Amino acid sequence: xxxxxxxxSSPLLASKTPVWRSKFIVAAIAMGFAVLAxxxxxxxxxxxxxFQRQGEVRFVRTLELPASRGRIMDRxxxxxxxxxxxxxxxxxxxxxTATPAQLKELAQLLEIPLAELSSKLGNEDxxxxxxxxxxxxxxxxxxxxxxxxxxxxxxxxKRQYPDGEATAHVIGFTNIENTGLDGMELxxxxxxxxxxxSRRVIKDGKGRVVEDIRDKVPPVDGKDLQLSLDSKVQFFxxxxxxxxxxxxKAKGGSVVVLDAVTGEVLALANYPSYxxxxxxxxxxxQLRNRAVTDTFEPGSTMKPITVAMALESGRVTPQTLIDxxxxxxxxxxxxxxDKHNYGTLTVEGVIQKSSxxxxxxxxxxxxxxxxxxTFTALGYGQKPQIQFRGAVTGRVRPWKTWRPVDQxxxxxxxxxxxSLFQMAHSYTTFAHDGRIIPLTMLKSTxxxxxxxxxxxxxxxxxxxxxxxxxxxxxxxxxxxxxGYSVGGKSGTAHKQVGKxxxxxxxxxxxxxxxxxxxxxxxxxxxxxxxxxxxYFGGVVAAPVFSEVVQQTLRLMNVQPDxxxxxxxxxxxxxxxx
Amino acid sequence: xxxxxxxLLVAVVLxxxxxxxxxxxxxxxxxxxxxxxxxxxxxxxxxxSALAEKRAQATPMRVDKLAKEKLQMQxxxxxxxxxxxxxxxAAAPVPVKP
Numbered sequence: 088x089x090x091x092x093x094x095x096s097s098p099l100l101a102s103k104t105p106v107w108r109s110k111f112i113v114a115a116i117a118m119g120f121a122v123l124a125x126x127x128x129x130x131x132x133x134x135x136x137x138f139q140r141q142g143e144v145r146f147v148r149t150l151e152l153p154a155s156r157g158r159i160m161d162r163x164x165x166x167x168x169x170x171x172x173x174x175x176x177x178x179x180x181x182x183x184t185a186t187p188a189q190l191k192e193l194a195q196l197l198e199i200p201l202a203e204l205s206s207k208l209g210n211e212d213x214x215x216x217x218x219x220x221x222x223x224x225x226x227x228x229x230x231x232x233x234x235x236x237x238x239x240x241x242x243x244x245k246r247q248y249p250d251g252e253a254t255a256h257v258i259g260f261t262n263i264e265n266t267g268l269d270g271m272e273l274x275x276x277x278x279x280x281x282x283x284x285s286r287r288v289i290k291d292g293k294g295r296v297v298e299d300i301r302d303k304v305p306p307v308d309g310k311d312l313q314l315s316l317d318s319k320v321q322f323f324x325x326x327x328x329x330x331x332x333x334x335x336k337a338k339g340g341s342v343v344v345l346d347a348v349t350g351e352v353l354a355l356a357n358y359p360s361y362x363x364x365x366x367x368x369x370x371x372x373q374l375r376n377r378a379v380t381d382t383f384e385p386g387s388t389m390k391p392i393t394v395a396m397a398l399e400s401g402r403v404t405p406q407t408l409i410d411x412x413x414x415x416x417x418x419x420x421x422x423x424x425d426k427h428n429y430g431t432l433t434v435e436g437v438i439q440k441s442s443x444x445x446x447x448x449x450x451x452x453x454x455x456x457x458x459x460x461t462f463t464a465l466g467y468g469q470k471p472q473i474q475f476r477g478a479v480t481g482r483v484r485p486w487k488t489w490r491p492v493d494q495x496x497x498x499x500x501x502x503x504x505x506s507l508f509q510m511a512h513s514y515t516t517f518a519h520d521g522r523i524i525p526l527t528m529l530k531s532t533x534x535x536x537x538x539x540x541x542x543x544x545x546x547x548x549x550x551x552x553x554x555x556x557x558x559x560x561x562x563x564x565x566x567x568x569x570g571y572s573v574g575g576k577s578g579t580a581h582k583q584v585g586k587x588x589x590x591x592x593x594x595x596x597x598x599x600x601x602x603x604x605x606x607x608x609x610x611x612x613x614x615x616x617x618x619x620x621x622y623f624g625g626v627v628a629a630p631v632f633s634e635v636v637q638q639t640l641r642l643m644n645v646q647p648d649x650x651x652x653x654x655x656x657x658x659x660x661x662x663x664x
Numbered sequence: 665x666x667x668x669x670x671x672l673l674v675a676v677v678l679x680x681x682x683x684x685x686x687x688x689x690x691x692x693x694x695x696x697x698x699x700x701x702x703x704x705x706x707x708x709x710x711x712x713s714a715l716a717e718k719r720a721q722a723t724p725m726r727v728d729k730l731a732k733e734k735l736q737m738q739x740x741x742x743x744x745x746x747x748x749x750x751x752x753x754a755a756a757p758v759p760v761k762p
Contacts, residue, residue, distance in 0.1 A: 165719065166716065166719045169712065169715070169716045169719075170712060170716075171713045171716050172713060224713065247720070249716065249723050250723055250724070250725070251723075251725070253724075295695060295698075296694075296695070296698050297694060298691065298694060318723075318724060319724045322723070322728070326728070569741045569743045570742025570743065637741065641741075641742070641745075646747060647742040647747070651742045653743060653744070653746075
């Protein structure tokens with residue numbers, strides 16, 4: 088049995104509640120709301136900016152959207168430089184817990200000595216250390232698979248150069264931040280470089296992006312660059328140069344191949360070279376773009392220019408007779424000699440036999456001022472207008488300081504200096520009917536517009552002389568090719584050492600063009616210090632010229648202009664019944 | 665009056681729930697979009713490196729070496745080239761006698 092309480096009759100309830108109590112409660116609640124309202128007003132109106140900022144600090148992030156660097160391509164669209172993904176590996180030393188075996192494997196993957204890795208990770212004072220930057224993707228993947236604590240990766244890109252050492256001097260390279268340091272990578276830095284974009288996002292607690300809070304600024308990728316270079320010609324030129332430099336035990340060499348119509352540089356190779364993506368322990372010898380940075384006295388290759396000047400002034404014709412006997416000439420206390428006594432030669436013969444005495448006698452018909460003007464018009468002593476940083480000017484002294492002996496030596500290429508590139512450039516005058524054309528490293532399809540230096544007739548006359556010089560009886564007959572007519576001039580000079588000339592150090596070169604009637608290409612070859620017994624340009628450099636010309640014209644689909652005895656031999660096939 | 669209020673309250677609650685749902689859905693889709701964008705970038709990168717790899721496998725240097733060593737080929741010269749004169753395609757074909 089239970090006893091029930093009768094609440095209605097409870098004496099407590101029976102007592103009357105004072106009104107102030109309920110009023111007090113209502114007031115308290117109202118007060119609570121007022122406080123909340125005030126707080127809300129404070130947060131949302133007065134302190135809005137502060138709280139907004141605090142919120143952003145906790146959840147909003149600005150992400151950089153990297154722009155990729157433009158690619159470099161050759162004239163046919165083949166890639167010469169592109170980007171491949173590469174990760175950078177870093178570590179927080181105090182977080183790293185790895186077994187010695189794991190560390191050993193990591194060191195192997197990173198291709199660094201174990202001791203170096205250990206010392207990097209041993210420094211626990213540092214909260215961040217790069218282990219290796221720009222590691223290729225497959226290696227980075229394997230490092231991820233190791234699953235080591237405290238080892239992290241940042242993704243990025245690195246530059247790749249498929250043609251390697253063959254194009255190294257032209258393309259150049261970038262540093263670890265992908266900034267161009269040399270060659271076209273440096274010259275066209277602005278063109279290749281993109282502009283990074285950015286976006287503001289909200290990240291959730293797990294670090295995932297959950298919302299864009301502003302329109303994103305899209306990255307602007309760098310623009311691609313199409314060069315005038317032909318990767319096949321470049322490779323071939325480099326290969327022939329390397330073979331010759333090695334065979335001749337030379338110090339180095341360069342080849343320049345120009346398009347005689349458009350002024351494009353089709354190939355520019357130097358040896359020794361280097362791999363642009365493996366740049367440890369490089370020497371200046373390897374890094375130097377000799378074709379544009381090394382100057383030397385052009386020697387006999389200047390003779391055609393001297394003759395062209397004289398023809399242009401109307402003081403000689405190709406058939407004018409010049410007495411070069413007895414093969415030497417004394418001027419200003421110096422004795423200028425020829426290899427043999429050639430007797431009386433025509434102007435053509437002076438080029439064909441490469442007579443120093445003949446050249447100086449032709450030069451004596453002109454004033455220093457005239458000669459200086461022509462040299463300058465041909466780009467000697469002028470900074471080449473080409474997209475290479477560090478292209479040198481060479482040296483031609485002001486004509487007022489020339490003594491008669493200076494004028495005489497300059498007529499056959501001594502007493503002034505130029506780079507191989509300048510020399511090839513000056514020869515565009517002969518190839519382009521007397522007009523010197525601007526050169527470019529960028530692809531162009533329009534024929535170049537040149538500046539007149541010589542008349543078309545005189546340019547043709549010099550081309551004929553160059554053809555003779557490269558024909559049997561001339562100094563450069565090894566320049567002959569199968570199928571194409573060539574013309575060119577060899578040169579050999581003692582190297583300057585200190586103030587004088589070294590008696591046993593030479594530089595040999597050959598500059599010429601083909602096909603000779605309507606030249607399509609100009610090729611200049613220089614071999615530095617050939618020391619395998621031979622050192623004449625006609626012997627050392629001309630064969631390189633020959634092979635490069637032949638291969639280049641064939642690649643350009645130029646039909647042979649010389650009849651060729653075909654050597655097509657069909658294998659005899661046994662007749663069947 | 666009370667009925668209207670209750671109706672409004674229900675409407676507000678439903679709308680609030682729908683808002684939560686929409687917000688959730690929007691974030692989910694956004695994350696998916698992000699994933700797809702990442703995937704796109706990754707594929708782009710892969711295609712770029714595949715192209716680079718293809719190019720690296722076909723450099724003149726490598727082709728030359730393989731052609732010479734494996735196939736015993738040699739550079740062509742005009743002496744072993746048969747040049748064929750270009751004939752206008754508009755020219756009538758030569759009738760063939762039976």
